[in-house]
Amino acid sequence: MKNKPKVEENFLWDQNMKNHFTIPWAFPKLVVSSILLISVLCIFYTLSFSNVSNSSNQELKIIKTIHGIDQDIIPPVSSPKPKPQEKTGLQHIVFGIAASARLWDHRKNYIKLWWKPQEMRGIVWLDKAVENGDDDHLLPPIKISRDTSEFKYMNPKGHRSAIRISRIVSETLRLGLEDVRWFVMGDDDTFFVPDNLVRVLSKYDHNQFYYIGSSSESHLQNINFSYGMAYGGGGFAISYPLAKALEKMQDRCIQRYPRLYGSDDRIHACMAELGVPLTKERGFHQYDVYGSLLGLLGAHPVAPLVSIHHLDMVQPIFPNVNMVQALQHQ
Incomplete structure (x- = not known):
């Protein structure tokens, strides 16, 4: 068990x-x-x-x-290379020249000194018609500005022709000229150096908004108007896209500033509304001075001389000759 x-x-x-x-x-x-x-x-x-x-x-x-x-x-298909853009030349610039019928016979002689009929494009805008002259082929074509009586002008010290002159860029744009990169504004007593103008404008992209010029040599003038304004007599340049934008709104803009004095401060006001500041180029010269220019020219900045204004107010650069002869001598 x-x-x-x-x-x-x-x-x-x-x-x-x-x-x-x-x-x-x-x-x-x-x-x-x-x-x-x-x-x-x-x-x-x-x-x-x-x-x-x-x-x-x-x-x-x-x-x-x-x-x-x-x-x-x-073989692999290669995309075509874009053509290099042509450099800016005189053919890409259109001038708008402000003139009056009363002074045309005298001041057209200044324009003939720098105008190149076969190479340049531009319009002289007059307030009324003038008789044809034997030298018309040496000058830009003449057109009559549109009536501006609909616009108010309320500055007691100025002249309402400022409204007409301020619209020259827009009126020139409406002509529909082709292959334009720059519109250059000047007066009938403005002397331009075309080749230097091309040198200056070639530095900038004409497809962008540019408002190029310079202030006055007179401190008093700049205080009365602005250091940030391009003085019209010294000339200023507006790129084509900016000119298109200006043309669309300028008439309404002008109506908002009836008390302004001149044409250039009206342009400046519209540029301010568009948000485009002045690009300063020191070769544009308003010359709101009297007497001899030798001191100013002798102290000229290192920049191409683009323009000289107020030829009837300053002394000839060379002695014993009139202003036309002095400019021919340059």
Whole structure:
């Protein structure tokens, strides 16, 4: 009776040991089988995809050959290079010259000194018609400014012709001239140096808004008007896009400033509304002075001389000659 429990104990021990070694061996077999199955499937799908890809490539090559578009024989198409932009020249500048019929016979002689009929474009804008002259072929064409009686002028010290003159850039733009980059404004007693004007304007991008000129040499004039205004007699340049923007709003702008004095301060007011500041070029000269210019010219800044204004107010640069002869001598 004492041996029976011992036998049962041995039997239970053998069963536990068998179970202990059987379970761990069954699990690895399942893992190995799964890995083998996955490997076989991967090999199968890889071979299938390779065959399909090769077949597709062959079909695509056949199609390209049929249509004559084999990439091996067609050179790559290069986009055309943009043409380099032509440098700014006199042909890209249009002048708007303010003049009066009363002084035309005298002051047209100043214009003839610098005007190049075969190379330059521009219009002389008069307040009324004048008789034709024998020297008309040496001068820009003449046009009559539009009537401006609809605009108010309320400055007691000035003259309402300032309204007419302030609209010259807009009236010149409306002529529809082609290949224009710059509009240059000046008076009939303004002497321009055309080649220097081209040198100055060539520095700027005519596709942007530019209002280029200079203030007066007179401190008193600048106090009365502005240091940030281009004085019209000394001349100023407006880029074509800015001239278009000005033309669209100028008449309404002028109506808002009836008490201003001249044409250049009206232009300046409209430029302020457009948000365009003055770009100063020290070669434009208003010369609100009297007497000799030798001191001012002798101390000229290192900049191209672009213009001289008020030729009837200052002394000739050279002695014993009149102003026209002095300018011919330059």
